[in-house]
Amino acid sequence: MWSRALRNNLKLNQIRGASTIVKGEPEAPVVKTDIPGPKSKQLLQELGSLQQAGTVQMFVNYDKSIGNYLVDADDNILLDTYTQISSLPLGYNHPELLKVFNDQHNMKCLINRPALGVFPGDDWPKRLNGILSEISPKLPNITTMMCGSCSNENAFKNIFITYQRKKRGENVEFTAEEKSSCVVNQPPGAPKLSIMSFKNAFHGRTLGSLSTTHSKYIHKIDIPSFDWPIATFPQYKYPLEENQRENEEQDKKCLAEVEELFEKYEKKGIPVAGIIVEPIQSEGGDNEASPQFFQQLQKIAKKNNAYLLIDEVQTGGGCTGKFWCHEHFNLETPPDIVTFSKKMQMGGYFHTAEMTPKQPSRVFNTWMGDPGKLIILETVIKVIKEQKLLENVLHTGTMLKIGLLELEKEFCYYVNSTRGRGTFLAINATDSNLRDEILTKLKAKGIQSGGCGTKSVRLRPALIFQEHHANIFLDKFRQVLKEIK
Amino acid sequence: MWSRALRNNLKLNQIRGASTIVKGEPEAPVVKTDIPGPKSKQLLQELGSLQQAGTVQMFVNYDKSIGNYLVDADDNILLDTYTQISSLPLGYNHPELLKVFNDQHNMKCLINRPALGVFPGDDWPKRLNGILSEISPKLPNITTMMCGSCSNENAFKNIFITYQRKKRGENVEFTAEEKSSCVVNQPPGAPKLSIMSFKNAFHGRTLGSLSTTHSKYIHKIDIPSFDWPIATFPQYKYPLEENQRENEEQDKKCLAEVEELFEKYEKKGIPVAGIIVEPIQSEGGDNEASPQFFQQLQKIAKKNNAYLLIDEVQTGGGCTGKFWCHEHFNLETPPDIVTFSKKMQMGGYFHTAEMTPKQPSRVFNTWMGDPGKLIILETVIKVIKEQKLLENVLHTGTMLKIGLLELEKEFCYYVNSTRGRGTFLAINATDSNLRDEILTKLKAKGIQSGGCGTKSVRLRPALIFQEHHANIFLDKFRQVLKEIK
Numbered sequence: 001m002w003s004r005a006l007r008n009n010l011k012l013n014q015i016r017g018a019s020t021i022v023k024g025e026p027e028a029p030v031v032k033t034d035i036p037g038p039k040s041k042q043l044l045q046e047l048g049s050l051q052q053a054g055t056v057q058m059f060v061n062y063d064k065s066i067g068n069y070l071v072d073a074d075d076n077i078l079l080d081t082y083t084q085i086s087s088l089p090l091g092y093n094h095p096e097l098l099k100v101f102n103d104q105h106n107m108k109c110l111i112n113r114p115a116l117g118v119f120p121g122d123d124w125p126k127r128l129n130g131i132l133s134e135i136s137p138k139l140p141n142i143t144t145m146m147c148g149s150c151s152n153e154n155a156f157k158n159i160f161i162t163y164q165r166k167k168r169g170e171n172v173e174f175t176a177e178e179k180s181s182c183v184v185n186q187p188p189g190a191p192k193l194s195i196m197s198f199k200n201a202f203h204g205r206t207l208g209s210l211s212t213t214h215s216k217y218i219h220k221i222d223i224p225s226f227d228w229p230i231a232t233f234p235q236y237k238y239p240l241e242e243n244q245r246e247n248e249e250q251d252k253k254c255l256a257e258v259e260e261l262f263e264k265y266e267k268k269g270i271p272v273a274g275i276i277v278e279p280i281q282s283e284g285g286d287n288e289a290s291p292q293f294f295q296q297l298q299k300i301a302k303k304n305n306a307y308l309l310i311d312e313v314q315t316g317g318g319c320t321g322k323f324w325c326h327e328h329f330n331l332e333t334p335p336d337i338v339t340f341s342k343k344m345q346m347g348g349y350f351h352t353a354e355m356t357p358k359q360p361s362r363v364f365n366t367w368m369g370d371p372g373k374l375i376i377l378e379t380v381i382k383v384i385k386e387q388k389l390l391e392n393v394l395h396t397g398t399m400l401k402i403g404l405l406e407l408e409k410e411f412c413y414y415v416n417s418t419r420g421r422g423t424f425l426a427i428n429a430t431d432s433n434l435r436d437e438i439l440t441k442l443k444a445k446g447i448q449s450g451g452c453g454t455k456s457v458r459l460r461p462a463l464i465f466q467e468h469h470a471n472i473f474l475d476k477f478r479q480v481l482k483e484i485k
Numbered sequence: 486m487w488s489r490a491l492r493n494n495l496k497l498n499q500i501r502g503a504s505t506i507v508k509g510e511p512e513a514p515v516v517k518t519d520i521p522g523p524k525s526k527q528l529l530q531e532l533g534s535l536q537q538a539g540t541v542q543m544f545v546n547y548d549k550s551i552g553n554y555l556v557d558a559d560d561n562i563l564l565d566t567y568t569q570i571s572s573l574p575l576g577y578n579h580p581e582l583l584k585v586f587n588d589q590h591n592m593k594c595l596i597n598r599p600a601l602g603v604f605p606g607d608d609w610p611k612r613l614n615g616i617l618s619e620i621s622p623k624l625p626n627i628t629t630m631m632c633g634s635c636s637n638e639n640a641f642k643n644i645f646i647t648y649q650r651k652k653r654g655e656n657v658e659f660t661a662e663e664k665s666s667c668v669v670n671q672p673p674g675a676p677k678l679s680i681m682s683f684k685n686a687f688h689g690r691t692l693g694s695l696s697t698t699h700s701k702y703i704h705k706i707d708i709p710s711f712d713w714p715i716a717t718f719p720q721y722k723y724p725l726e727e728n729q730r731e732n733e734e735q736d737k738k739c740l741a742e743v744e745e746l747f748e749k750y751e752k753k754g755i756p757v758a759g760i761i762v763e764p765i766q767s768e769g770g771d772n773e774a775s776p777q778f779f780q781q782l783q784k785i786a787k788k789n790n791a792y793l794l795i796d797e798v799q800t801g802g803g804c805t806g807k808f809w810c811h812e813h814f815n816l817e818t819p820p821d822i823v824t825f826s827k828k829m830q831m832g833g834y835f836h837t838a839e840m841t842p843k844q845p846s847r848v849f850n851t852w853m854g855d856p857g858k859l860i861i862l863e864t865v866i867k868v869i870k871e872q873k874l875l876e877n878v879l880h881t882g883t884m885l886k887i888g889l890l891e892l893e894k895e896f897c898y899y900v901n902s903t904r905g906r907g908t909f910l911a912i913n914a915t916d917s918n919l920r921d922e923i924l925t926k927l928k929a930k931g932i933q934s935g936g937c938g939t940k941s942v943r944l945r946p947a948l949i950f951q952e953h954h955a956n957i958f959l960d961k962f963r964q965v966l967k968e969i970k
Contacts (some may be wrong), residue, residue: 039607046610050617051626054845059607062597063590073607084600085851094943097596101586105548111582111861112547113830122524122544122558125531132535141536146631149850153691157708164707179702185710189702193709205850206638207711208692217664217674218846222649223642224678225670226692226709342851345598361703362537365634365690366570366827372857376596 021387021464022067022091029069029446030471037074060270065092068462068469070448078443079472082450086282086314086460089380094258100379110372117142117368127374132350134381137324138334139350144369145158148313152276154363155337155421156195156208158355159274159307161362165190166305171260194226194265196258196275196306198233200284200453203276205309209433212276215284215453229261229272234280238417251293255300262304274307274336279325282314286426288419291329298331307336317343318463321394323393323423329420341403343463345380346356348374389463394440397422399467400459407435411481425459426452434484441480447473505553507576508870513957514554514931515562522559539599550577553947553954555933563928564957567935571799571945572827573769574865579949585864595857601629602853612859617835619866620934622809623819624835629854633798633826634689636834637761639848640822641680641693643840644759644792646847649676651790679711679750681743681760681791683718685769685938688761690798697761700769700938714746714757718766719774723902736778747789759792759821764810767799770938771911773904776814783816792821792840802828803869803948806879806907813906828948830865831858835863874948882907884952885944888959896966908942911937926965932958 033309034234036044040058047053068091070080083091090097101107110243114120132142143158144152175188175420182189197203197212204213211226213219233251237243258275265272281287301308315325317340322328324338336355341347346369357363384390404418404427417428435455443447452458461469491904516809521529532538549556553576555565566837568576575582584594588880599605617627630636630641660673667674679955682688696711699702719735722728750757760782764774786793802825807813809823821840826832831854842848869875882905889903889912902913914920920940927934937943946954 006523043605043607045603046614050610050613051628052841052843052845052848053602053928055602055849056605057603059609060599060604062593062599064608065597070604084598084604086850087598087600092597093593094596098592098598098824099546101592107583107586108578111579111585112577113569113572114545115572117538117540118542119545119555119569120528120532120541121547122528123533124544125528129531137585143536147635147852150632150635150691156692157690160709161707174702174706178706180706182705182710183699183702184715185696185699185705185712189706190708190710205642205848206635206691206693207641207696211670211692214668216667216846217659218844218850220667220670221659221663221847222646223667223669223675224711225675227670230669245779248701347564350674356537358537359703360537361701362706363537364540364691364704366572367632433614 020067020468021392021466022094025067026069029079029445029476030478031444032076033074035072035074035076035078035443037072037076039073043073053080062092067091067093067464076446077444078448079469080448081459081461081465081473082448083460083462085342085450086319089317089343089463090383091462091464094383096379096383097376100375106375109375113367113370113372115366115368116371117364121371124371125372127378130378131374135323136350137327137338139338140353141351143349143351143363144374144392145341145347145349146367146369147347148339149206149209151313151339151341151347152203152209152212152309152311154349155309155339155349156183156274156276157359157363158351159195159309160191161194161357162307163273163305163335165358183427192247192270193273194228194270195309196229196231196261196265196272198231198277200233200281200287201276201278202281202283203278215281225226227270228354229265230315231258231261233287234293236288236419238419247290251290251296255293255296258297258300262300262306272304272306274309275301276309276311278311278425279315279329280320280420282458283452285456286420286458287453294326294329295306295312295331298333301439309339310335311339313339313341315424316340318390318393319343319422319424319460320420321389321390321397325421345376346370358459381443384463387464392466393422393463396461396465396467396470397425400470400474403470405474407477407481410478414481414484420459423459423461423465426456429455429457431455437484438480441483442476445476445479447476504875505552505953506951507579510552510556511562514529514564514708516929517561517929518559520557520559520561520563520928522557522561524558528558531607549579552576552578553950561931563931563933564942565933566946566958567933568945568947570827570935571804574802574828574948575868576947576949579868581864582869591860594860598852598855598857600851600853601856602849606856609856612856612863616859616864616866620808621835622812622823623826624823625838626779626836626841628834628836628848629859630826630832630834631852631854631858632832634691634694634825636798636824636832637688637694637697637794637796638691640794640824640834640836641759641761642848643675643822643836644680644794645678645842645843646842647792648678648758648790650843677755678758679713680794681714681716681746681750681757683716683762683766685718685766685772686761686763687766688763688766700766712755714750716743716746718769718772719771719778721904723904723941732775732934736775736781740778740781743785747785747791756789757789759794760786761794761796762794764800764814765805765905765909767943768937770941771905771943772938779811779814780816783818783820794822794824795820796824798826800909801825803878804828804907804909805874805905805944806882808875810906810909826833828865830861831855869948872949877951878907878948881946881950881952881955882910885910885955885959888955892959892962892966895963899966899969905944908944908946908950911941914940914942916940922969923965926968927961930961930964932961963968
């Protein structure tokens with residue numbers, strides 16, 4: 001039923017032909033060796049003597065990789081639906097990116113790396129303004145950073161600073177006691193405040209952001225943590241249209257818990273200054289929540305004088321068919337902060353004017369981002385617009401979703417719960433072992449994919465992933481499912 | 486007395502001529518407008534509408550800046566002794582850096598940014614090995630990151646992981662309770678452990694690293710913090726040779742406090758897993774401690790089964806005349822971890838094999854550094870070696886120190902306590918206002934310098950800062966001191 005509705009939708013979209021967006025792509029994957037192959041294995045031994053390298057899957061030849069195809073050290077050619085953990089918006093060696101630094105001014109921005117908070121280049125305001133006007137989710141301010149973790153960490157700081165300013169009163173000076181106590185890590189200057197997060201969330205790995213990450217124990221074990229509240233995130237049943245009542249119950253229960261946690265942590269003496277949430281929980285298993293859930297969550301935050309931070313590190317940059325995933329939610333006002341990184345190449349966040357600290361040097365570090373990355377981002381945005389990549393994502397995503405739903409029907413004992421937006425899609429295997437077997441078999445057939453949560457396969461292709469790539473993926477997936485015993 | 490000893494020392498060094506290392510430098514600063522000038526002021530207004538821009542001093546034309554000279558948006562030419570908060574090892578537009586990405590392979594490493602922990606390039610092990618063999622402070626392992634804060638944060642994690650492994654017993658499995666409790670931020674999985682730091686230290690701005698930063702209240706106020714122990718760092722009197730007994734007393738008192746804090750936090754239920762310390766406290770006021778202090782500190786850490794992290798983010802990269810400042814200390818073994826960033830362009834840390842986690846995915850993030858920055862670092866190291874820049878630093882540093890000591894003698898009512906190693910030098914003004922006046926007047930005469938602590942002027946020139954640059958700086962400094970009423 002769903003897949004028919006999707007097919008109808010599809011007719012409304014501009015149908016794109018099968019001509020490849022990035023020239024020079026191979027027509028199909030080619031697997032010549034085991035993966036990792038002998039050369040990758042040799043390199044892994046070398047790397048393993050220098051560092052913990054147990055997460056490495058293979059070594060890549062980035063000279064030969066092109067478009068949606070990754071070429072490994074053993075000359076295996078893989079169709080990449082995972083793109084460096086969702087971080088390569090235009091695939092490999094996009095011609096426009098290869099040209100960016102032919103411009104001598106851009107090259108000088110790259111190698112004369114400034115302390116942007118003190119000595120920005122004379123084109124910096126114009127460049128930042130360009131980013132804001134092109135892609136900001138209706139938020140007027142931007143703070144640039146370098147990665148997802150530090151974007152979230154610094155966004156937390158903005159939230160704490162604003163929360164305390166509001167509590168203290170606008171224009172009220174810090175007390176002598178606040179000034180002296182904060183320097184030695186004690187209240188009242190270093191207050192007991194918290195950021196609420198959700199079970200299965202992933203927001204980064206540094207100590208502050210890790211205190212809001214709850215997807216896998218191996219990320220957190222042995223690391224001290226802040227005692228911050230953790231609410232339950234909705235766990236929907238699929239297909240959505242057959243489980244509406246139950247899923248709405250989920251929303252209600254989770255939102256009630258959010259309200260309870262506000263009270264509980266207020267009583268505990270660790271008031272909640274803000275909530276951080278992913279529009280789709282990614283690392284934690286591609287868990288969606290409804291627009292209504294997010295609308296209510298925002299209302300609850302406002303009611304409690306807390307701020308809403310939407311973490312678009314993995315969902316941002318166009319992969320859901322809108323530039324920011326939360327734009328699907330019709331919130332009554334923009335969130336207070338939206339963090340980004342990954343596909344954006346540069347880290348940072350958009351925020352309301354209220355979030356801007358009144359005093360300088362409170363959210364600050366040596367580099368405050370990197371003009372070299374912003375220059376790449378400018379080109380990424382230009383290509384997304386010129387080549388209508390959001391439309392491409394919507395079209396390919398619809399084809400992919402139809403295909404996955406058909407596979408669900410055909411192999412209902414193995415896979416279920418197809419979900420997601422744009423090409424940001426996932427499907428569940430019935431258990432963890434089967435999921436791992438699927439990933440391994442896909443790779444042996446030349447498909448680089450990734451898992452998330454305990455039993456999900458997640459799709460994170462580049463924005464240039466087209467219908468013919470989707471068909472290759474679906475064919476191989478079908479072959480894999482057929483081979484399962 | 487000191488300055489005579491230094492002059493004698495100088496004869497032992499290879500004396501370098503006055504020819505400029507980077508061709509095309511102006512001969513002297515040229516100041517045409519107030520700084521910030523009208524163009525910078527206009528740009529500041531634009532930037533201020535997008536973000537908190539109160540720390541911005543001026544806007545820079547990075548196309549025109551060259552060698553040790555920064556050219557601002559109003560065409561003022563300043564001799565730069567601050568170099569983007571100590572982060573520009575080869576000055577502006579060094580010809581070797583301008584060439585780095587003419588190599589197409591390097592360019593492809595830059596724009597195809599990989600998830601290094603999963604899909605490293607096939608030349609990555611060789612490149613990492615090159616860095617290790619060229620500059621590692623006798624430590625066999627390297628973990629790459631992106632900035633100073635995240636290097637320290639992740640180094641803390643290595644320390645906690647190793648500390649708990651040792652406590653649990655090698656090869657002992659995690660318990661079910663540890664696994665489930667850590668995911669919700671609670672002990673025993675998320676244990677109460679601490680990192681000891683020092684008063685006036687600066688180790689970064691994210692929530693973990695900020696808990697070890699204690700230099701200025703404005704960095705910390707309103708931000709929640711871990712309750713971690715903070716020891717007193719020695720405060721020496723100068724000249725050192727006239728205050729030996731008192732300074733040795735300082736060392737002893739501070740080390741005794743370190744031992745007490747180990748006990749106190751053990752009793753408090755927050756045992757100390759590691760100590761973080763700068764070889765010279767930079768942001769906190771260029772506070773030095775003796776080699777003996779660091780030797781004893783390492784012994785105390787070992788005795789308490791804690792690990793020693795030396796933070797070389799600001800001191801590393803050659804500015805003290807050795808590649809790493811702690812190499813001046815003759816420690817009996819290398820520190821457990823040495824973090825770096827800034828002049829290295831890339832963040833990260835060297836560490837002992839013991840610090841390597843046994844399980845993968847514990848110290849991990851999407852990018853794990855950036856090959857584009859490592860490629861720049863390779864060229865920086867090559868130029869340091871080929872152009873003998875450590876020798877240049879020693880020579881210029883000696884000349885600078887002699888000059889500062891002579892100014893101290895001439896203007897003893899205004900300045901004192903010259904100190905530091907290589908060109909990593911500082912001098913104190915008698916108070917905070919005078920220090921600020923000196924910085925402002927230096928800038929009006931075409932010298933970009935920086936302050937640190939409450940009353941220090943810090944010198945952080947590039948490694949290509951030569952004797953003739955030092956003479957310009959010293960001349961202008963003398964003029965400024967003469968003008969003070």
